[in-house]
Amino acid sequence: MPDKKKKVVVCGGGGFIGGHLVGNLLEQGFTNVRAVDCKPCDNWYQVHRAAENLQLDLKEKDACHQALRGGAVVYNLAADMGGMGFIETHKAECMLSVLINTHLLMVARDQGVERFFYSSSACVYNGDKQKSPAVVPLKEQDAYPALPEDGYGWEKLFSERMCRHFREDYGLTTRVARYHNVYGPHGTWDGGREKAPAAICRKVIAAKLAGHREIEIWGSGKQTRSFMFISDCLQGTQSILWSDILEPVNLGSSELVTINGLVDMVEEIAGVKLQRCYNLSAPKGVNGRNSDNTLIKKLLGWEPSVRLREGMERTYRWIYDQMTNKNARKVI
Numbered sequence: 506m507p508d509k510k511k512k513v514v515v516c517g518g519g520g521f522i523g524g525h526l527v528g529n530l531l532e533q534g535f536t537n538v539r540a541v542d543c544k545p546c547d548n549w550y551q552v553h554r555a556a557e558n559l560q561l562d563l564k565e566k567d568a569c570h571q572a573l574r575g576g577a578v579v580y581n582l583a584a585d586m587g588g589m590g591f592i593e594t595h596k597a598e599c600m601l602s603v604l605i606n607t608h609l610l611m612v613a614r615d616q617g618v619e620r621f622f623y624s625s626s627a628c629v630y631n632g633d634k635q636k637s638p639a640v641v642p643l644k645e646q647d648a649y650p651a652l653p654e655d656g657y658g659w660e661k662l663f664s665e666r667m668c669r670h671f672r673e674d675y676g677l678t679t680r681v682a683r684y685h686n687v688y689g690p691h692g693t694w695d696g697g698r699e700k701a702p703a704a705i706c707r708k709v710i711a712a713k714l715a716g717h718r719e720i721e722i723w724g725s726g727k728q729t730r731s732f733m734f735i736s737d738c739l740q741g742t743q744s745i746l747w748s749d750i751l752e753p754v755n756l757g758s759s760e761l762v763t764i765n766g767l768v769d770m771v772e773e774i775a776g777v778k779l780q781r782c783y784n785l786s787a788p789k790g791v792n793g794r795n796s797d798n799t800l801i802k803k804l805l806g807w808e809p810s811v812r813l814r815e816g817m818e819r820t821y822r823w824i825y826d827q828m829t830n831k832n833a834r835k836v837i
């Protein structure tokens with residue numbers, strides 16, 4: 506069991522998942538939490554005053570020394586990332602996140618960090634296994650032979666292997682989860698880095714507020730995906746960190762939905778029905794992807810369980826507030 510007095514460092518603490526994780530750790534009674542992000546605090550999704558909040562660029566090794574000073578537990582959630590619209594057009598930028606994990610691992614090893622978590626992604630999986638919307642859920646071994654998402658996925662696959670070798674060669678306790686699409690309040694919903702759940706909420710809300718009847722959907726709408734609500738992500742992340750699971754493990758919902766099905770759901774929540782204009786040349790990612798949760802169920806006796814409808818309702822309400830209330834609350 507974790508000692509709640511030891512210093513926990515959340516890298517990427519100004520981001521969506523990092524902001525929730527810091528809040529969750531404080532709620533559980535962790536008294537020594539440090540959040541680190543390269544963005545100015547004013548741009549963090551959540552700023553928790555009870556944590557120590559540092560602005561540092563973790564691509565720099567000196568900054569990693571400062572970030573991890575006195576740290577016993579490290580969550581590395583820092584990465585330059587976004588939805589398909591971002592990662593398909595910023596491959597080099599995504600790959601440069603390798604500097605963050607590399608320098609963090611080296612400093613964690615040198616400073617005697619006790620546990621190190623790395624947030625990998627379902628984008629590490631072999632693209633050939635994701636060509637059809639009628640998916641066979643992805644098992645952990647489907648990452649090899651390697652054919653990950655170009656740019657972002659290669660960086661994730663390389664960084665997860667580096668975690669493995671730092672564990673094997675230097676005895677650093679590393680744990681890796683492969684997140685499958687995480688969504689929820691306090692995340693990106695506009696600006697180009699947003700993912701499908703938030704983008705669809707925003708488009709439906711914008712159409713509703715403006716009285717428009719049409720929205721644009723990226724791709725044919727027939728692509729299939731699963732989406733994990735943030736509370737499941739937090740629980741799974743911490744359980745994996747404190748487990749004996751040595752190899753990367755899927756952390757995702759297995760509730761499969763088409764993009765059209767997701768739009769139906771958001772329309773139902775919003776109480777509108779809109780015409781769909783399909784943009785077939787927009788970035789749309791793989792045709793089908795789902796998480797096979799056999800391993801996590803076997804090892805933890807648990808899997809993400811928040812129903813998509815429930816999580817989308819909460820996400821929709823939060824995005825609606827952001828779009829209609831200029832003073833939306835951020836500092837907690």
Ligand code: NAD
Pocket residue numbers: 516517518519520521522523541542543544561562563564581582583584585586587605624625626627683684685686687688693700
């Ligand atoms: P996010 O973009 O909201 O958060 C990432 C944070 O990292 C951002 O606040 C960003 O400013 C920060 N960052 C980027 N470069 C940095 C640097 N050089 N130094 C310090 N901070 C830096 O993303 P998120 O959704 O919270 O994702 C967290 C992690 O989970 C990422 O590693 C991401 O790749 C991974 N992941 C997320 C999803 C998802 O669906 N959200 C899916 C798979 C994997």
